[in-house]
Amino acid sequence: MVSSSSSMLIKISDWASDLGFSEISVANIETSEKLNDPIKKYTKWIKSGFHGEMTYLKESIPIRRSPDRLLRGVKRAIMVSMNYLPQNSSIDWREKEINGLKQSKKATVSIFARGKDYHRIMRKRLSKLAKKISKEVGPYGFRACVDSAPILEVELAQESGLGWRGKNTLLLKKNQGSFFFLGTLLTDLPLKVSQGKEKNLCGTCNACLEKCPTKAFVGPYLLDARKCISYLTIENRGIIDLSMRHLIGNRIYGCDDCQLVCPWNKYAKLSPLSEFDVKNELDNRSLLDLFEWDENQFLSNHSGSAILRISYEMWLRNIAVALGNAGTALKKNKVQNDGSISKIKETLLTRINEDKPILKSHLVWALKQCQ
Numbered sequence: 001m002v003s004s005s006s007s008m009l010i011k012i013s014d015w016a017s018d019l020g021f022s023e024i025s026v027a028n029i030e031t032s033e034k035l036n037d038p039i040k041k042y043t044k045w046i047k048s049g050f051h052g053e054m055t056y057l058k059e060s061i062p063i064r065r066s067p068d069r070l071l072r073g074v075k076r077a078i079m080v081s082m083n084y085l086p087q088n089s090s091i092d093w094r095e096k097e098i099n100g101l102k103q104s105k106k107a108t109v110s111i112f113a114r115g116k117d118y119h120r121i122m123r124k125r126l127s128k129l130a131k132k133i134s135k136e137v138g139p140y141g142f143r144a145c146v147d148s149a150p151i152l153e154v155e156l157a158q159e160s161g162l163g164w165r166g167k168n169t170l171l172l173k174k175n176q177g178s179f180f181f182l183g184t185l186l187t188d189l190p191l192k193v194s195q196g197k198e199k200n201l202c203g204t205c206n207a208c209l210e211k212c213p214t215k216a217f218v219g220p221y222l223l224d225a226r227k228c229i230s231y232l233t234i235e236n237r238g239i240i241d242l243s244m245r246h247l248i249g250n251r252i253y254g255c256d257d258c259q260l261v262c263p264w265n266k267y268a269k270l271s272p273l274s275e276f277d278v279k280n281e282l283d284n285r286s287l288l289d290l291f292e293w294d295e296n297q298f299l300s301n302h303s304g305s306a307i308l309r310i311s312y313e314m315w316l317r318n319i320a321v322a323l324g325n326a327g328t329a330l331k332k333n334k335v336q337n338d339g340s341i342s343k344i345k346e347t348l349l350t351r352i353n354e355d356k357p358i359l360k361s362h363l364v365w366a367l368k369q370c371q
Helices: 006-018 033-047 055-059 061-065 093-100 118-137 153-159 207-211 229-235 242-248 263-267 287-291 295-301 312-332 340-349 357-369
Strands: 023-028 076-083 142-145 180-187 217-219 251-253
Touching (some): 006 023, 023 153, 033 153, 076 153, 118 142, 207 217, 229 242, 229 251, 242 357, 295 312
Antiparallel strands (some): 023 076, 142 180
């Protein structure tokens, strides 16, 4: 039938490209046997407690084991990637990002969150891809998934030949690095399966493991999410552990360190979509400026952004920690007399009496760093 032919895959690939996806591949998930080993590793990771407060990761194991629960009669997973580096990124963008981490008063927001929310963008375009397929083959079952359903995306992407899992646990591609999003279109169509897995090309390189500020990697391919700055600033809804605060530096939403030092990311491609262009100058804002936003500004300026995954209080919490770290860095550089530390203390104190218990404990800590 036409859905299992090579010509059909070529058409799907062309449609996907038109929609802004960089690559597609197809994995066979008609039987769940291939997921047995990945599920065992995943379960062991959960039992080690590395998932932290993300209880949904534990609760979803049965579904991850059996994709049929997400779409009855599922046969294939169409895996897609979408590059997200902003279109105006310069040739030396990695060097600029690394240098930005050294500027203690500058806010660092993970590149993926500087533009529009990728969940919405990819899900909408996956649905469009599904409709194009439907016009070609007639009615069929499908489900578009972008971090919205319990799927072992990286494992399926590996199985389909889209790339290999790097030592930092992210999917890598030798021609595109890792600055891309993954999406999945589950379908009951018997599409032709992509042939051949990508060879793991990490070799003896451990740059990502060594660069991690909080030493969140227990070893190659094994992450303790509880120590990851992305987890601490996004998933952790409460108090950030004292031992982690200085290590966070000026990162207020997510962390790109392990990607920035990956040699394969010299091949990272720019996004063809303007939706991932930087909004609100989030690549060049001061911590003090962002800390002064009121809640309406926070909600309005981040409208349509993944940053709204965290609350306003968490936003202020993260910036307070970064301001405390800025105070520490300024003291080390012996620039107390230029007024920078006084300005940080003054700004932090403007919120000390607000009814935000989580924020207050971090404010108190940050003020101590400025003494």
